[in-house]
Structures are given as structure tokens and as C-alpha cells.
Amino acid sequence: MRPVAVLGIGQTKVEEQWEKSLRELAGDAILAAMQDAGVETADALYVGNMMSGSASHQQHLGSYIADWVGLRFAEAARVEAACSSGAAAFRSALIAVSSGEVDVAIAVGVEKMTDSPTEEITAQLATAADADWELDMGLSFVALNALAMRRYMEQYKWDKISFAPFSINSHANAVHNPYARFHEPITEEQFRKATMVAEPICIMDASPMGDGAAAAILVPAERVRSIPGRPRIRVIGSGAATDSIAIHGRRNPLWLRAAELSAKAAYAQAGITPRDIDLFELHDAFSIMAALSLEATGFAERGQAPRLALDGEIRPTGSIPICTLGGLKARGHPVGATGMYQIVEVTRQLRGEAGGSQVPDARIGMAQNIGGSGSNIIAHILQVD
Amino acid sequence: MRPVAVLGIGQTKVEEQWEKSLRELAGDAILAAMQDAGVETADALYVGNMMSGSASHQQHLGSYIADWVGLRFAEAARVEAACSSGAAAFRSALIAVSSGEVDVAIAVGVEKMTDSPTEEITAQLATAADADWELDMGLSFVALNALAMRRYMEQYKWDKISFAPFSINSHANAVHNPYARFHEPITEEQFRKATMVAEPICIMDASPMGDGAAAAILVPAERVRSIPGRPRIRVIGSGAATDSIAIHGRRNPLWLRAAELSAKAAYAQAGITPRDIDLFELHDAFSIMAALSLEATGFAERGQAPRLALDGEIRPTGSIPICTLGGLKARGHPVGATGMYQIVEVTRQLRGEAGGSQVPDARIGMAQNIGGSGSNIIAHILQVD
Numbered sequence: 228m229r230p231v232a233v234l235g236i237g238q239t240k241v242e243e244q245w246e247k248s249l250r251e252l253a254g255d256a257i258l259a260a261m262q263d264a265g266v267e268t269a270d271a272l273y274v275g276n277m278m279s280g281s282a283s284h285q286q287h288l289g290s291y292i293a294d295w296v297g298l299r300f301a302e303a304a305r306v307e308a309a310c311s312s313g314a315a316a317f318r319s320a321l322i323a324v325s326s327g328e329v330d331v332a333i334a335v336g337v338e339k340m341t342d343s344p345t346e347e348i349t350a351q352l353a354t355a356a357d358a359d360w361e362l363d364m365g366l367s368f369v370a371l372n373a374l375a376m377r378r379y380m381e382q383y384k385w386d387k388i389s390f391a392p393f394s395i396n397s398h399a400n401a402v403h404n405p406y407a408r409f410h411e412p413i414t415e416e417q418f419r420k421a422t423m424v425a426e427p428i429c430i431m432d433a434s435p436m437g438d439g440a441a442a443a444i445l446v447p448a449e450r451v452r453s454i455p456g457r458p459r460i461r462v463i464g465s466g467a468a469t470d471s472i473a474i475h476g477r478r479n480p481l482w483l484r485a486a487e488l489s490a491k492a493a494y495a496q497a498g499i500t501p502r503d504i505d506l507f508e509l510h511d512a513f514s515i516m517a518a519l520s521l522e523a524t525g526f527a528e529r530g531q532a533p534r535l536a537l538d539g540e541i542r543p544t545g546s547i548p549i550c551t552l553g554g555l556k557a558r559g560h561p562v563g564a565t566g567m568y569q570i571v572e573v574t575r576q577l578r579g580e581a582g583g584s585q586v587p588d589a590r591i592g593m594a595q596n597i598g599g600s601g602s603n604i605i606a607h608i609l610q611v612d
Numbered sequence: 613m614r615p616v617a618v619l620g621i622g623q624t625k626v627e628e629q630w631e632k633s634l635r636e637l638a639g640d641a642i643l644a645a646m647q648d649a650g651v652e653t654a655d656a657l658y659v660g661n662m663m664s665g666s667a668s669h670q671q672h673l674g675s676y677i678a679d680w681v682g683l684r685f686a687e688a689a690r691v692e693a694a695c696s697s698g699a700a701a702f703r704s705a706l707i708a709v710s711s712g713e714v715d716v717a718i719a720v721g722v723e724k725m726t727d728s729p730t731e732e733i734t735a736q737l738a739t740a741a742d743a744d745w746e747l748d749m750g751l752s753f754v755a756l757n758a759l760a761m762r763r764y765m766e767q768y769k770w771d772k773i774s775f776a777p778f779s780i781n782s783h784a785n786a787v788h789n790p791y792a793r794f795h796e797p798i799t800e801e802q803f804r805k806a807t808m809v810a811e812p813i814c815i816m817d818a819s820p821m822g823d824g825a826a827a828a829i830l831v832p833a834e835r836v837r838s839i840p841g842r843p844r845i846r847v848i849g850s851g852a853a854t855d856s857i858a859i860h861g862r863r864n865p866l867w868l869r870a871a872e873l874s875a876k877a878a879y880a881q882a883g884i885t886p887r888d889i890d891l892f893e894l895h896d897a898f899s900i901m902a903a904l905s906l907e908a909t910g911f912a913e914r915g916q917a918p919r920l921a922l923d924g925e926i927r928p929t930g931s932i933p934i935c936t937l938g939g940l941k942a943r944g945h946p947v948g949a950t951g952m953y954q955i956v957e958v959t960r961q962l963r964g965e966a967g968g969s970q971v972p973d974a975r976i977g978m979a980q981n982i983g984g985s986g987s988n989i990i991a992h993i994l995q996v997d
Binding site for chain 2: 228277280281288294300301304305315326354355356357359484488599
């Protein structure tokens, strides 16, 4: 396998983009990434997307988007792994380039959620869970996470307010990210008074949907050496793992085994330990998922992630900055695009281009994207030379 | 890139499988392939599927099916490229194994179409075309193909009955394939009298939908040497290409440029020419697609594919046997599974296990899977040592 680098990145703002079609959104991100990379074509396009078949009555996004961005005749396919579709597309592109089969690959994540009625999108999101054994019981996705959070609070003796720092950190970090959906910092008081969605998950624990797209250009690492004046961002580790699709199938519903396995695989490939990670774009779809992720990937002891957050260690100046440009909570969670937003954000941090959200001296960053309630988790580690 | 072999294959019958769920169908094919290969686990699962999100209210098939077949914790994702989803999943598995990132990969194609009302499935199939510029004009998929066939007949001066040999050949070959949907040979008289679907496409020009799954186990080729008494089937060529998603975007609507490009890439990788191919599992979703495929991949001159068929050259004893186990027309076309049925069928032929449909002395076989109306085409060439 040959080493691979991220040569260019592009993204759209996460918001209600009613005036843009699915292909325009994806196209805007891809063309921005191609311009950033200084490339005019590519051999392959991998599209991460979850729900365009129902939300936009359009499948076959590989051909659909390749055609739109002037890559007609290139290889193209869609990769779907529910909310981890973005990272799954990135991993496909990574493996294709590292194999030598493809020289220039584009990975894009795109999702258009706000054209459809919310109840339709809620039903679509639930198709990431087990249709026979979870959905037929009437469980929505937020309800599944609420059950996990309640059990966590009971087992490890935390109150609801101990989760507030996750949301406060994400919102504070999004203020300087022009692509984020929200730019308003929130206070503990606002968190305490927030509307309940599915007890104990309040609206400040839950990431918002949105429309958006983010893209990256991947090339063999040796190629980037010839571009002067730009730091080279290499992908030094990648790992993917699944778990039972239904939470009830797991020995311990509070342990994200797929997060543990995928992170360990990525650490081993990179030859590093969690201590070497300077920032971590994790999948805070709900506060409880941020906590479980930190534990499974080796940054906190079991049941102790809220302690890390309460101590300020997850902030940009802490020991493990997370959600440095807003995370899912404040940048927004256009599901199939989220994994690619994370890659774009880690790249911005490692290039030193994160502006007011810059993590000082960031050299190594990790992105972790979760599909379903922890049933498909993909980790990538990037390093600046 | 290291060489890759197909170690095992499995499939279900194509029919109305109302008593089996999506995961049971996929599981039956995967477990049969694992048993055939003599492996008890795998590192990665790639699922080709087009429409489970709407037809079965279940997305996230990577985790869903990995969990079901006992591959919990393995890497898994779904790959979608409309009707070429099966080949796209196979190509993902191939690249993953050849890259060295994965040692044992499973590719499975699965589709469940007959639980839903036909008009719903017709609407779903149409999401493979261009939603904005084809579907909004009221075109269904068969209508798009009817327009192409009519133009072909006009341009190259063929009558409708000249397409009969494609259908007659597929039905004759399916008789000995226990996994095929139809086992009834048809006559030219039956073709002539067949119900019209979308003129000039009659029901004998059109492949039937169905439920089914087919799977293959891919491993590094050097690993297979150690299994005595079994011929080794290597993947010696692979290519993928797209074209404009809407037919009206193409310079020549009767030339499958993506078929030409993907086949040429596969020929080059394999170091062979069309003359070396002993059998060709092509994508006869409609007779016109069989004709266009034979021309674009180098087996017939432009406008002359019906001649090849009328001369009997596409039969098992001809110069280029096609659809040797029934093709899409008579084996059936469970869309996202079709590409994997083709891989399974080529493997059966090269192993000499095709029974009454065996092509004599088959050494090299090609499979070609088409997504949309020619907008995504993937070719694979397999060889027995």
C-alpha cells in the first residue's frame, strides 16, 4: 500500500439550502476541493450519502454527481453506511488510491434533509437501526440514544447537567467557523432550561439536521511533495468496524466496541497512541455519544468522560480538544456528509487554517464517524509533515 | 497491487421470496459462499443493493447483514450504483484485498423487489435515471430503453424480430440453471406474439424483477494455491466508468461509452483482447442493451449485434456465448444483486460446474454490469489457472 495525502478540501455551509439541489450542493464542495488542490480532473468519485433515494427521489449519485462536476467517464459509486457514509466514502477513496488502482480520487459527503417534512426524515433516519427489532417497537433514533443516556446516568451516577460541557464546547467552537449552522455560544443556564426532546436528551444534547456537502481530494503522498509552500497532510491511519445493528444485541450497551476496534486499528497503522492525538473530531450526534466515544477510543476511563468535559479538557486548550469547529452539535449533522466535514475540519486544523478555532500546534488529528447507534464506526488519523 | 482470487461462491434462486427477509436472502448467499470457500470468517463485507431503504425500510445494510451472518465487528458498507451495485460491491472488495488492507472480503448483492407494489418498484427503479431531467418528463426506465431501441432500429435498419435471438438464447440457457427464475425455452413465434410493454420493447425483450442474493469470497491469489483439487479462479481484469446520467446528454445515444471504457481498462489489465474471452455475462436488462453492449466491448461492429445473434454466435457453441445461465432475461434481474449473479455464473463456468449450460473449454470469462441507462458500467475478467 502506498501512502496517501489529502491534497485539497471543500465544503458548503450547513444550513437550510432550499435553493440548491443535491447535485449543486455536492458540486460546490467538489469544485472548491478541486480548486484548492489545483487539479482539474480525477479518476474516481466516491459519494457518501444516506437518504437521497427517498428525500430527493434520486439514487445512483455516483454517475449523477460525476456528470455534474465534469467528471463524466470517471469511475463513480455511492457508499452508504447510514450516518457514517461520509467516512465510508473517504475510506473507499483512501484504499483505492493506496492500492494503486486509482491516482486521483474524490470523496464527497452530501445530504439534503430540510426539503422534506421532519417526520419523513425522522422515519428515514430510523432505517439506520434494525427495522425488524427496533423500529417495529416504535423507537426513533433519539429514543434509542435516550435509553443509552439514561442507563449511563444510572450506572455511573451522573446527573443530566454533567453533560452540558459537551454542548457548550461545541457551540463555543462553532462561533468562528463560517460553515457551521450555529454561531451562538450557549450557557449552562440555557442548557438547563432547554426543551426536552426524549428525556433525558434535551435539544442542547441533540445535533441539528441540515443540508450540506464536504469533499476532499486524495492522491499518492509522493505527489504532494512537488507543491511548494503548502504543508502536506498525510492519512497515517484508518480503521473500520461494525457491531450489532440493534443495541440490545450488545453485551454492554454502554461500550462502543466498534469505536474501540476502529480506533485501535488506526492507532496501530499510524504507530501512535491516543496521547499523540492533538485534536479529535468525534461524532457528537448526542452528548451521550461524545462521552461513549471518548471512553472507547482511550481518552477517558469507563464512565468518566463527563469528568473530562467538566474539567475543560475537551476545549481547544485542553488535553484532547474535540469538536473544534462545532462538531455535529453546532456545525450541524447532514448525516451522510458529516464524516467528510470531519476530514475537512481536521485538515484545516493541521494546515493552521482554522482561524479563531485553531488548536495550537496541531500536528496529528483524528476523525471518527458513527453509523447507527454505534453499529458502524470508522476512524481516520491525519498528520501534517 | 497483489493478485486476487475468488475462493467461494453462493447464490439463492431468483424468484418471489416472500417468506424470506432481506437479511435472510443475503445471509443464505453469504453462508453458502463461505461454506464453498471453507472460510469461517472475513475481514470485510461489501453489500451491493439499490432500493432497500424504500422497499424494506432498512438502510445501513453493511452492519445489518454483517451482524446476521456472524461477522459482527468486521468492516462493512453498502455500495450503490443503481443496477450496477453488485459489480460495484465486487470491485470494492477486489480493491480492498488487492491493496493489502483486507485479507478476506465478501461481496454480496441482494435485492428484494416483490414485496412492494409494482408501481412503487417502477418508481424506485426510475431513481437510477436523472430525477430533474428525465423523471420529471414522465419517463420510466423501460420507456428510456424503448426510445433507444426505436432509434437503433431506424438508424441501422433492423426490424423488431431481429432481436428475438437474444431472448431465445437466454431462455434456452436458463433451463439448466436451478437458480434461474424461468426454465421455459421460448420460440420465435412466442416472441412475435408477446405482449408489448413500451413499444418496440415486448415482454420478451425485458428482464423480470425478482428477489435474490449472490455472493463471492475474495482472497489474495497466493492463498488459494494451498487448497488442493480445486481450480483457482483469478480476477485478472477490472474496469469501471460512468457516462452522463441522462441519455440526452450523450453525443451518441446508441454508443455505450462507459462499456467501451470499462472493458478496455479490464482488457488492458488482463493483457488480453475480446478474442480471448470464452464467455460474456452481459447486462441484457433489455434486448437493446445486449446489442449495445456487444458493440461497445468489441464483439460486433456498430449496428451489427443483431447479425451476431441471428448467426447463432451468442449461443454456448458460438464465438461469444452470452447469458450462459440465463442472463438478466431468464435468470432474472434483482437489480442490486445482478452483478454478483454474473460473477457467480462466470466462476461456475470456469470451474466447469455449469452442468447442462456448460460452455466447453471455458478458460476466460467476462462479466459486465450496467447501472442506469448506460451511465455506470463495470467489467470484470476472470480466468481459471
